[in-house]
Amino acid sequence: MTRDRLGPRAAWLLIAPAVLVLLALNVFPTLYALDISTYYWRLAGLQPPRFIGLRNYENLLGDDRFLNSIWVSAQFVVMAAAIEITLGTGLAFVFNSRLPGLATLRKISLLPVMLMPLVTGLVWFYMFNENFGVVNWLVSLVIGHRVAFLTTPNLALLTLVIADAWQWTPFVMLVVYAALQALPEYVFEAARMDGLSEWQIFWRVTMPLLRPVIFVVLVIRVVDALRMIELVFMMTKGGPGGYTEVTPWYLYVTGFTSLNLGYAAAMAVLMIAIVSLLSQFLVRRLAAGED
Amino acid sequence: MSNDLANKAALPMARSRGRALLCYVIAFLFAVYCIFPFYIVITTALKNDREIFAWPPVWLFHATLANFYDALFVFGGQGAGTFILNSIITTGASTVLSLVLGSMAAYGLARFRFRGRRQLAFWILSTRFAPPIAFVVPMYLMVLQLNLLDTHIALILIYTSMNLSLVIWLLRGFFAEIPIEIEEAALVDGYTRIQIFWRIAVPLVQPGIITAGVLVSIFSWNEFLFASVLTQTNAQTLPVYLSGFSNAMGMAWGQYMAVGVIALLPISAVAFILQRYLVRGLTFGAVR
Numbered sequence: 001m002t003r004d005r006l007g008p009r010a011a012w013l014l015i016a017p018a019v020l021v022l023l024a025l026n027v028f029p030t031l032y033a034l035d036i037s038t039y040y041w042r043l044a045g046l047q048p049p050r051f052i053g054l055r056n057y058e059n060l061l062g063d064d065r066f067l068n069s070i071w072v073s074a075q076f077v078v079m080a081a082a083i084e085i086t087l088g089t090g091l092a093f094v095f096n097s098r099l100p101g102l103a104t105l106r107k108i109s110l111l112p113v114m115l116m117p118l119v120t121g122l123v124w125f126y127m128f129n130e131n132f133g134v135v136n137w138l139v140s141l142v143i144g145h146r147v148a149f150l151t152t153p154n155l156a157l158l159t160l161v162i163a164d165a166w167q168w169t170p171f172v173m174l175v176v177y178a179a180l181q182a183l184p185e186y187v188f189e190a191a192r193m194d195g196l197s198e199w200q201i202f203w204r205v206t207m208p209l210l211r212p213v214i215f216v217v218l219v220i221r222v223v224d225a226l227r228m229i230e231l232v233f234m235m236t237k238g239g240p241g242g243y244t245e246v247t248p249w250y251l252y253v254t255g256f257t258s259l260n261l262g263y264a265a266a267m268a269v270l271m272i273a274i275v276s277l278l279s280q281f282l283v284r285r286l287a288a289g290e291d
Numbered sequence: 292m293s294n295d296l297a298n299k300a301a302l303p304m305a306r307s308r309g310r311a312l313l314c315y316v317i318a319f320l321f322a323v324y325c326i327f328p329f330y331i332v333i334t335t336a337l338k339n340d341r342e343i344f345a346w347p348p349v350w351l352f353h354a355t356l357a358n359f360y361d362a363l364f365v366f367g368g369q370g371a372g373t374f375i376l377n378s379i380i381t382t383g384a385s386t387v388l389s390l391v392l393g394s395m396a397a398y399g400l401a402r403f404r405f406r407g408r409r410q411l412a413f414w415i416l417s418t419r420f421a422p423p424i425a426f427v428v429p430m431y432l433m434v435l436q437l438n439l440l441d442t443h444i445a446l447i448l449i450y451t452s453m454n455l456s457l458v459i460w461l462l463r464g465f466f467a468e469i470p471i472e473i474e475e476a477a478l479v480d481g482y483t484r485i486q487i488f489w490r491i492a493v494p495l496v497q498p499g500i501i502t503a504g505v506l507v508s509i510f511s512w513n514e515f516l517f518a519s520v521l522t523q524t525n526a527q528t529l530p531v532y533l534s535g536f537s538n539a540m541g542m543a544w545g546q547y548m549a550v551g552v553i554a555l556l557p558i559s560a561v562a563f564i565l566q567r568y569l570v571r572g573l574t575f576g577a578v579r
Contacts, residue, residue, distance in 0.1 A: 010399075010403065010484045010485070011399040011400075011403035011405055012399070012405075013399075013485075014396060014403075014488070015395070015396045015399040015400065015411070017392045017396070018393060018395065018396035018455050018459065019396070019411070019415075021392060021451060021452050022415065022418055022452055022455060024452075025430075025448060025449060025451075025452035026418045026421055026426075026452055028429075028433075029426045029430055029433065030421075030426075030429075032429040033425065033426070033428060033429045036429060036432065091318075091321055094314050094317050094321075095318060097310075097311070097314045099311055099314055099315065102314070102315075102318055105318045105319060105321070105322040106318070108322045108325060108326055109318075109321055109322050109325045110325075110569070111325060111326065111329060112325050112328070113573075114509055115329075115555055115558060116515075116529075116530060116533075116551075116555065116558075117513060117515065118515050118530050118533045118534060118554075119332065119533065119551040119554050119555060120328070122332075122533065122547060122548070122551055123548075124328065126331065126335065126544060126548075127328065127331060131346065132343070132344050132346050132348065134348050137346070137347050137348050166324070166325070170325060171573065174569065174573075175573070223420050223422075227422040227423060229424055229515075230515055230516075233515075233534060248424040251425070252424065252516075255427060255428045255431075256427075256431075256520060261428050261431075261432070264427075264428045265429065267425075268424070268425035268427075268428055268429070269425070271422050271424065271425040272421065272425045275420055275421070275422050276417070276420070279417055279419075279420035280417075282420075283413050283417055286413070286416070287409070287413055
């Protein structure tokens with residue numbers, strides 16, 4: 001192999017620009033957030049930022065609004081990921097049955113993945129509207145009256161979950177479908193020759209083979225659902241009464257409505273820590289698969 | 292036997308007519324469910340206000356382009372024109388930049404051996420998971436101190452950094468698949484490594500570059516958070532224009548849906564053109 005013929009110099013020449021961009025716009029902001037989080041730093045005030053050590057973090061732990069936002073985020077992430085993974089996997093099997101015409105339906109089903117999340121929020125906001133939304137119209141046909149989805153405490157979060165699941169279930173479906181298509185045929189042939197029934201093959205052969213892929217999409221979905229802010233922005237603004245106030249939304253409001261940058265940065269640091277921890281699972285798995 | 296193999300991984304389905312029918316019904320309902328909100332966006336954009344606020348919802352209506360006219364030229368003083376232009380500028384520039392820097396790095400990682408190569412690749416991957424919301428505060432202060440608030444360049448650089456991990460990971464796989472003999476032959480012919488990269492390797496991974504380019508431009512086109520925080524009047528992009536809607540609660544559904552239609556135009560191309568490499572792109576090469 002010529003891989004190392006010209007040595008590392010050419011390699012670094014090729015890699016350095018990208019690495020510099022990432023150092024400047026990924027590593028530096030992380031460190032800077034850490035720094036900002038140790039200050040009382042208000043954008044509105046005229047006083048300079050004041051160093052307060054870990055006070056912001058102490059305050060966060062006693063901040064009911066922050067703790068509530070974590071609880072809301074957790075609910076949102078668990079519900080959204082559970083629905084997306086379950087439905088998406090099931091649908092992958094449906095689309096994997098080789099019938100003419102399914103390919104076209106599959107391609108159509110992928111459109112939501114690419115939609116601007118703000119537009120997703122806009123259209124679901126419109127459809128859930130109590131006075132003229134089509135979802136409410138359908139609901140009223142079934143149960144006889146309209147439902148104030150967006151302003152009823154427990155339903156509001158559910159509307160966000162539904163919108164998120166609409167957008168991302170097709171993504172899960174596509175990935176699991178691709179994995180199904182790539183499974184080696186001889187495995188199934190052997191299982192069949194061993195006399196396993198179809199259900200046994202499904203549970204003992206297919207599912208174990210799919211597990212790594214499902215794990216990968218699960219981590220991607222959890223990490224991405226944790227950062228979701230667009231749907232809240234368009235549909236509920238964190239209301240009613242904080243019932244849909246996910247952590248990203250609280251951070252956004254703290255930073256850019258209350259202009260309390262130090263406090264927002266402390267939240268940011270905690271978020272980065274949690275997400276890095278989660279994504280480590282994924283990176284480990286991929287690294288293991290590389291060898 | 293071949294028929295049997297065709298069903299290899301499938302659930303015990305599609306064996307009988309009944310099961311096939313069930314598959315069709317489920318797949319059809321799911322496709323309708325996926326497409327329905329698009330139908331709502333497009334039809335609402337074509338309705339007049341009376342029809343938009345009608346109860347029960349009107350299914351038959353006289354289509355009008357008035358909302359599009361308002362959205363493009365009238366609304367908010369000047370319409371969405373500037374916003375669209377800004378979106379095109381930031382999306383285009385950040386896509387080109389991340390493709391150039393990303394393909395170079397991907398080639399470097401795929402074709403050279405040096406210490407820490409794997410660690411570097413996985414560190415680059417981990418940047419994909421950085422939650423943008425957590426970077427908004429430090430980025431805001433950085434951009435403020437560099438005097439780059441409300442400029443295209445700030446957004447272009449930030450989007451480039453967000454997109455690099457995807458480009459690098461996707462193309463690294465594509466470069467690695469090129470038979471090494473081709474490049475060895477070129478080396479013998481006297482090409483330099485950089486010439487091999489530009490003249491031979493890059494053209495060979497064209498499908499990968501197109502896939503990465505389309506995905507990356509969609510992410511940039513859709514990005515809302517940084518655009519909303521870092522721009523005011525000069526460099527505002529389409530999502531920022533759309534987000535203004537929720538300040539005007541329920542006022543102008545038709546016009547905003549018209550902007551929504553404009554926002555979703557570029558994506559329709561993707562779902563159909565890109566099928567083949569979409570999975571690979573969206574999972575960073577983890578699933579092929």
